[in-house]
Amino acid sequence: MSREGAAAMTLFVDVRNMVRWTAETGPERIIAGMSGYIEDDFRRWESFDKIARVGSHTPFGVIELMPTSDGETYAFKYVNGHPSNPARGFQTVSAFGALADVHNGYPVFLAEMTLLTALRTAATSAMVARLLARPDSRRLALIGAGSQSEFQALGMRAALGIREVSVWDTDPAAMVKLARNLEPLGFDVHVAASGREAVRGADVVTTCTADKARATVLSADWIEPGMHVNAIGGDCPGKTELDPTILLRDDVEVFVEFPPQTRIEGEIQAMPADFPVTELWEVVTGRTPGRTSPSQVTVFDSVGFAIEDLSALRYVRDAVRGTPWVDDIDLVAEPEDPKDLFGMVSALSPIGS
DSSP, rough: OOTTTTOOEEEEEEEEHHHHHHHHOHHHHHHHHHHHHHHHHHTGGGBBBOOOEEEETTTTEEEEEEEESSSSEEEEEEEEEEGGGGGGGSSSOOOOEOOOOOOOOOOEEEEEEHHHHHHHHHHHHHHHHHSSSOOOOOOOEEEEEEHHHHHHHHHHHHHHHOOOEEESSOOHHHHHHHHHGGGTOOOOEEESSSSHHHHTTTTTEEEOOOOEEEEEEEEEGOOOOOOOOOOSOOOOOEEEOOOGGGGGGGTEEEEOOOHHHHHHGGGGGSSOOOOOOHHHHHTTTSSSSSSSTTEEEEEEEOOOOOOHHHHHHHHHHHTTSSSSTTTTEESSSSOTTTTTTHHHHHTTOOOTT
């Protein structure tokens, strides 16, 4: 906003309004629309500043900052990942993010991103599934039934029309929760007795577990020809989900967002530095093919990248502008004289104090 107009205000979507907007609009519709924004931004990948996220790791978890800019808009997300939180009554992930105008540095949009990150992650999975999964895919297997799982199912239905879901989790209550949430939405949910049973016959397999460990929740001998593996749980150093030999199979091609980040945090952190991967932006722009045959196994080694967060924030900003689900907040101090910030305080100070 120009200095000749009213004081610059920042649009703000808090948790209450994010929940209301999502419920009113419908999460599947949001995921579908957001995946389009993400694909559009991947198409202009080369115009963005790109760095691996900045993480502060502790025995409790990780706190990260994820920045990017396209020269017009700057975005960042603050996000944590604390796997032991649910046992203590807290969310595993909490987040918030902002958009700023590069030309003057002012923040123009601020939003909660705990719910939004779940939507964004599912929207990214949906975009990638459109590119890499077999178009005739009909069955999704979920390994992990935590807070991301329902969003992933909705994303796969939005992208591929999948309605059949099999699920395995070490926590039986989590699987009951997933079925309770998805069945009223038209999904056919099968609660499996093991990970192997959940994966058998699946077209798409999504691993979404939270343990900060070198785990193996998907074994190499469970992989079937033509599968698309959507590995979204490995997102920090020392945390993986796949049997590493999956990545070494002759029929497997691995797709990543930003290799310098994925080689530190993703499934390929267990591989040599020259392990071959395909960057998603090259598939989106047509520079390189995605799936090359119905029998090929495609693996999306997803860690989450800042450009996806910028896309999500742009989508929400555009969707809520002028609606009851957004507020104006006075976040930027603007003295009448830009060089006299102290004057804002002294004008209100008691005389002689």
